[in-house]
Amino acid sequence: MTASKAADFSEWYQEVLIKSGFVDYTEVSGCLAFRPAAYGAWEIFSRAVDSEFKKDGIENVYFPMLIPEKFLSKEKEHVEGFAPEVAWVTGAGDTEFSERLAVRPTSETIMYPSYSKWIRSWRDLPMRYNQWNSVVRWEFKHPTPFIRSREFLWNEGHTVFASEEEAYRERDAVLGIYTRMLAEYLALPGIPGRKSEKEKFAGAVASFSVEHVMPDGWAIQGPDFHLDGQNFARAFEIQFLSKEGSKEYAWQNTYAVSTRELGVMVATHGDDKGLILPPKVAYVQIIVIPIYKKENREQVVGYAGRVLSKLKESFRAKIDDREGYSPGSKFSEWELRGVPLRIEIGERESSSESVTIACRDTGKREALQFEELERGCADALSLIQKRLYEKAEKHLKESIHEVHGYEQFKGVLSEKKGMLHAPWCGSTECEDRIKEETGAKITNIPFDQSRLGGVCILCGKKAVKMANFARSY
């Protein structure tokens, strides 16, 4: 590693992702190769979310990745939101298609014609379908791994309800799952809230998000949830016979969490030595490094093998017994890769049937007896997980600045960056002008409105909401 996270975050971020072997660029600009540590973290996180979804009654389905152009155009705001970024399939083999097919940027328009066929009566509702797949959005701005990618992996929930109230109730369930799983697995805190009218999803009635703050003080949107009301139901004729016998348009929601979170995770926890992977999603949780000379090689490596076998019963553990590399260079390599716990085994450890463990985040070393191995490592890993979350939460809290008045707003934004928690009159005019003049947009209007008071920082009218403003990825 050559770049410093504090001095040049953007360079550090790109360097750490590639050098650690987490991902690599490919010939297709903006599309990454996920190597095992990256895909493994996504697999563990997404399965955890999936398992919570299932407990809540959400069901998985799979729809085609290619969408006929006429479907994509059915909901006006939706198509306007996505058309500039859609990748088009125009033919196959030597044959030109008569109608172009979009590579899905999101699947509303391929799923809802089927919903329209499948849903007949209130008995068919709620229908809470979700899919895990990849989507393509051909960003023309400079791509950044995970953060602004042309292809990414995600879940897309597309659910249908018989009433607005039921649809609304799903919001807390789903945002709750996202928030808890992000905290528990990726050690990432976030701020849940409602998007402003200006920033809501193309086609939605109301959008909600969880927002993170990156180490450079810029905000980044995490998972989101959209109340679509009856907009898509009208465009796609999703109607049902109510209990009372009348024909009604259904109420719909959509929601997603994507591999962008892997970028936030890497950015949040890493340091100048490399990645720091939260133990729960670390591809290798423990690396065992035997340290020996010619004369004690057999004894040390033999004992290290016993330690590895024991560890493998409970952890994702590996041994680095490569010849021709110094212990120091091995330490550096596994630190770069972000493995949370290192176990050193030398002459002393093998003679006394003990190990020395070293935590990736603090560098603190500690001796454990062989019998304490499982319990000691489990404790150390769970403490690392906890510390990473607490550190991230501290950073998030310190990044939120309550401001009153436009001069203070601009001053804090340029000095401290981060998220500005400010009173706002609720008008898009003020939101627009603030963004134009300062570059800060409303990330969301946090659910926590306990500090509501005062007047709009721009126009001076009575504030109706405290909004979070930030420069945002």
Add this chain to the structure above:
Amino acid sequence: MTASKAADFSEWYQEVLIKSGFVDYTEVSGCLAFRPAAYGAWEIFSRAVDSEFKKDGIENVYFPMLIPEKFLSKEKEHVEGFAPEVAWVTGAGDTEFSERLAVRPTSETIMYPSYSKWIRSWRDLPMRYNQWNSVVRWEFKHPTPFIRSREFLWNEGHTVFASEEEAYRERDAVLGIYTRMLAEYLALPGIPGRKSEKEKFAGAVASFSVEHVMPDGWAIQGPDFHLDGQNFARAFEIQFLSKEGSKEYAWQNTYAVSTRELGVMVATHGDDKGLILPPKVAYVQIIVIPIYKKENREQVVGYAGRVLSKLKESFRAKIDDREGYSPGSKFSEWELRGVPLRIEIGERESSSESVTIACRDTGKREALQFEELERGCADALSLIQKRLYEKAEKHLKESIHEVHGYEQFKGVLSEKKGMLHAPWCGSTECEDRIKEETGAKITNIPFDQSRLGGVCILCGKKAVKMANFARSY
């Protein structure tokens, strides 16, 4: 259901898939919507395969779905094999690309340029990467759900070894996993063997497959495994420094199992009442149907609720307590959907704290006491799973006919269909002429050569192999 499986298999197959709610057609011809039961079966099966892969040391990765045309063209035979079916992305938004991008038909050509960068020395090998994704192959023939689809889900293993021997050893491990998981989860037997030179994969040195026989006597290829030798390594410059210090081309394998197996599963086990889902992958394993009148409704439904709660501790169970449907129509609906076990609860059952279970495959009914519920259902489900496999195995065995001589070959093929196990001289000329004249190709050359003997059915030269010939999907 109106079609009969025995009288019109093809019509029955399409009818059962749609009417049971397993899948549906979409506006994109050849691309299916997988509803929860279909995706659920794939999820369980693919996770079982994935878990075996992991135990064997195979690691998951993810590569972009879009492949630059120049990459696709790097291996000559490979591009010739796929080019006629490739879907092309020619632009995004309003921008035309200077180079077309293929929607992956398979990922060799996007993965191997990265492999070429990542692999430096023998220490980096073996590199056993796999991905689970979806691919597009734009078949211009009439598509059939699962069997001939334009988009399907699969795994693609792409592994790299330092020696031919190691690469070769992976074959048995992977074919073993496929065969065992197909049997254990989808209750599908198959015949493992080697593909002929004519039928091998575009770019491979040797291909292997597991072949099934459909209820109509036509063969269908299941999972496959390819020894790629050094073909792709040469095309993509995948070289490594050997232990001895020389630069060598690497040895590669590829392998896959796809959602086509869901089609084989549906075709194999279903009957004229509908689907029969193997219990291990059934989305709903047990359906509870309370049968009541107005006067005992509370008692019966209350007890059925207790039964459901108990079942949910161990099984994927549901209750059908919809009003306004007769028990008979509910029975039919859940039979159509293929739920393996039905539990009927009426006056008698609720008074005596018992249940009546009915097996989907045999229709046999049996009484169980409440205390026996968990054990009794587990036994019934595992017996259904076993019976489905045994029935499929019996069908497979009865579909294989050993023939000697060309007249017998043609006679058996037109009378009995199925798989013809016949002596073959090994020449592509004979293979070609047999296919031309009879429509039967070599599905594979089974590993079991215990019946080898006699002379080639066509040319009369000494047989070098017993090959399996069949008309094939």
